[in-house]
Amino acid sequence: MDVSRRAMIGMASAAAAAAGTGRPAWARAPFAPPAGIAQLSRNENPYGPSPAALAAMVEAGPAGCYYSNAAEERLAAMIAERVGLAPDQVLLGSGSTEVLNCATMAFGRAGAILAPELLFDPPLRYAEAKGVTVRRVALRPDMHIDLAALLAALGPDVRLVHLCNPNNPTGLVLPGDTLRRFIAEARLKAPEALILVDEAYVELADDPAGTSVVDRVRAGDPVIVTRTFSKLHGLAGLRVGYAMARRDLIAAMRPWLMSNGGNAAGLAAAMASLDDLPFLAMSRARIVEAREMLLAAARAQGRKTLPSAANFVFMQVPDAEVLRANLAREGILIRGPYGRFRQWARVSCGRIEDVARYVAALPRALAA
Template identity: 60%
Template structure:
């Protein structure tokens, strides 16, 4: 009886509620909330030419892989890290034990500057991509910096002469950042052959894929030969994954084993590794990206030439432009919504401009003559 009453009571309430809803005045449905603002991309209307990013990535394959595999974000990503390491090893004629994956090449560079320098010092050029060197220096590692040659190139002869019994690591960025200059391959090979028996040579090849002959300009073959040498690469540049933080080092397994304990990652991140695995063999996307980057680079060089401003010959996705006052140029362009890098230390007449979207580079080209006035 109680159950029957409860049922009748329930249905009675349900029917009354339905009638009440039917007799209530109609209300418009609330509009859907606007999509969240993108905290990662440059603000609307800003030409962002300051960070050497590839705005044409991630590739369609990378985006699809992230979408397909985001449900696995609850798991630590060591399986993906192992798969990517195996792919990279196979492509370079090495074993997975020759490969260290990191959060961007910055992490593996930090592993080298911290893990391979005990009781000695790092040798580096005094204008280069040196955050990993400065990181180690802040942790107490000694650093010796060698001035550039008069042509702004890394001075290999001076660096070789500076190698001493306490030199543990020799840091070379090739092509160099911020100058964009590529070292002559024969000279770099001769340098590495002379120096690597005395100290580990670390070659940061972040921009290698943007050179005219990536395989010919790399020293990966010397890793295969077992030299005392590390090659570092990144997915941040031509692959367009700067914010997804994937990079790697190639070296003898015993060197990798000394670097690995300094890694801060726990198996990497699912999204970045999924994107890297999908885009690593994507020759079509890499060709497209390189074509757009080279087009933008030629536009920057042509704009500088038209304005009477010298540039260094770049082999990267940025151009180093000589101007009367780099800080003033940066400020004037910023007022027009165009962001470039300011001066680097004592190099106050040199301005680094990244190869961003073609339309943004066109804005820079149009604004440069006025911005660069003395």
């Protein structure tokens, strides 16, 4: 009776708190940036989810009490059909970060991981924390990934070469044919090494189909390609990503999954978004528009930028942390410095009105 009484008191308190604000607790949770904040720091797409994805989530809501393995299988089959693979060549995870972690753990324990020094590296840091050896190769002076240096560093002890194309945070893209030549040369030099390519931003490249190396997966090469619904589809908070590879590689990665059956709302949204072509076209157009605004603002201030094939721009500045702090005081959030690259600041493509605020504030923030 005492437990029941405490539960009733707790429910009454929660109801009173909700009534006091006029809004339920979930509506007051910080799912989105607070009003007045221009969030340009996290490579999100604020134009998603698409209307079809929103409707799919509502329809799937009543089934949230069930594990969603069957829906996960359906989405894997849809993805496989679009890229010419079999469903068991697709591994779904909680965002592409989870499947990247699966790859680094499944194969990094058998040998070293080789990677450029600057890329999206939480999966590498996760693997290092688990005892995996990671060797980083410096970028070229023009900030491109140095494929020649990676090839030179590739030896019999390397089990996985980890790349990101287009690269984060530089935004630079390796042409697909260049990357295919690297894959062929790496196979000759180190046949046991796998090539992992994180293609989180590939839909935003000028030639997505030509840039992607999923054709090498179809050909049976030792290549793993990862993608996400977080960027073009605008589903970052719903956590849906996937890997594509040979069956044996997918089978080796699967035991390292932390999730079980997937997120029902995220899976429903992803399936609907795949077919929402008008939204995807609009989404890409808004991202490109924002990207051009960011590039133009940098040029107007005499700042060097790298050509971007993603939803962010990498700009050379006197001090990235000073710029971040100056903009934060105006309610505009950008990414802080990346390690030793303190003279480079990454600014993400957000809502057009938020990008316009950044453009207006940039001269003040650089002068302060």
